[in-house]
Amino acid sequence: MAKDMASHGRMVLRVRPTERTKRSASLSIVDEEEKRPKSVKKPKTKQKKKSGKFDAKKPKKPPTAFFFFLEDFRKEFQEKNPGVKSMRDVGKACGEKWKTMTYEEKVQYYDVATEKRAEFDRAMAEYIKRKESGEDQETDEDSEFDG
């Protein structure tokens, strides 16, 4: 499958079958956990707001491989942990497992996500195109018809 990934050159898939060629550089331990005041202070998390209005603008971002894994993991996790409460717990476990997962195991999720991005790419292309064309160009399609 000689997909013209390079064509996009965007990011394609950062999956490298090569093991880590880099050996840890324990030359100097910087701040592993120490916080880096490099950036401004911003809310730990600020996502998900409420769709007061419909996102008539940019297309929503497709779920990442991690999320796909989450879906599967969730079900499995719940079976093993019927006492689990919600994603927060699952997510934690998922994240840890995700790191333990190998490239081959993750690749199957990456692959799925990759396809999703392809679809997203289209929506994005249109979005950008429309944006350049005229963001004002709003159409009330879903608007009432019978006015």
Added chain:
DNA sequence: ACGATGATTGTTCGC
């Protein structure tokens, strides 16, 4: 009852 939050990693955009 509804709103926002928290926790996970990945991806993408903007400059």
Added chain:
DNA sequence: GCGAACAATCATCGT
């Protein structure tokens, strides 16, 4: 290249 924001999800807290 980095920074910032956001994607799914839902129990749970707050009002």
